[in-house]
Amino acid sequence: MTMHGWVILGNAATKRVNGQEIVITAGRSGDLGAAIRAWEDDERHRMAYELGNPGRLVNDALDRLRQARDI
Template sequence: MHGWVILGDAATKRVNGQEVVVIADRSGDLGAAIRAWEDDERRRMAYELGNLGRLVNDALDRLRQAGAT
């Protein structure tokens, strides 16, 4: 939960130039809400990096095939 500014039942953080606001759920557990957002963000980033890796690998394969002909 590093870098969050806590404001009552809400927390804010700047991520990639945008302000993210997380609000405590019905239980009032702001820490759980922040952890859930961070987990979702971690999964999103891993998914996007996986996609980028596949694009790079495909491009390298095409370059290798073009050089082999």
């Protein structure tokens, strides 16, 4: 069985992401769907944060330039 790219085998699901095999288990709750959604939410937040890092670096550099110019 597959679910949005996940291969589900009993209480575990696997998916290959960026060449790395991800394995999710149902855990104590026994709800594999919830475990997959939680992993996908965490991954979405991680990616958004990492994609925002260059913007934060540029903003910090521009702020330092403005401060240096104003002194």
